[in-house]
Amino acid sequence: MGFEDLEPIFGEPKVEWEQGQDSVKLRPFLFHVSASDPSHLRIHVTDFHSNTWEAVKSVLQLEDMRDNIGIGGSWSEFVDYVIASIKSEDLKLVMEGHxxxxxxxxxxxxxxxxxxxxxxxxxxxxxxxxxxxxxxxxxxxxxxGAVYAKLVGQKLKGMPLISIPLTKLVDAAASEAMANLSLELFKAFKNMRHSLVEEKERTFQLTKVISAEKERNETIQSQLDYYSKRQKFQKKNATDKADVSAPPMSNGLQNSPDKLKAQDANSTKVVNRVVPAYRRAKVRGAFLQDAEDDKDS
CATH class of the missing domain: 1.10.40 (Ribonucleotide Reductase Protein R1; domain 1)
Incomplete structure (x- = not known):
């Protein structure tokens, strides 16, 4: 239970005076939230001029805050809610007193x-x-500048408000806080730029892979089209050769039923044809008639 994995958070809160005080235009503020150690959350807010604020909250103090606000759930869920409230676009820096x-x-x-x-x-x-x-x-x-200030935020409208009182820093402490925020902001910028360069390089390499894969697919598709056309051409040639070698058709009646019937009749006649006498003796197993029977016939 701590802030070991907390990434630095930077942002610009909306600045306003406490109700009932004169509305005076203030300089823009920046805030920086980080973990000073695994058990403490540190917040710096500054306009880099005359107003620099700090809050350091331990795990026990945040536990008390959770009880006062009345947020249930686990510790990690509460920390997530606090971080989400700080990151909210409606986070306010409320200042009062002179x-x-x-x-x-x-x-x-x-x-x-x-x-x-x-x-x-x-x-x-x-x-x-x-x-x-x-x-x-x-x-x-x-x-x-103001004497008192606090950060007020909520994850979403209608949800519990998070209020974090701030302590004003002066002289060397304020200068150190501003210097630390500037350095951490620059470090975050460098990390983001490095990540962006790496992302661009990954995108470039991925684009090359996609281009090569697309070219490969186009080559395969061209080969498939070529073989498909070649197969169709060969099949067409085979069909044409078969048509040329087939016997000619007689007005389409070569295989007509009437012609087939005539062919059957002719074949029957051929089968029933009387074999000449001079050939009968040569056929083995043929039935030989007497000469008298031949004369009678």
Missing amino acids: SSSGVLRALVEMEAIDNGSDLLCCSGDVYFKSDKLMVNLLLLIVVT
């Missing part, structure tokens, strides 16, 4: 205020003493 200290630091770095003297801080909130600084508000939100 940091007052971040606001002050950003304005100072932008030289929009003089060491914070134009700001009034009260109960953790920041107020502008002058309206001239309000023009920096939109840029300020983009620079400081």
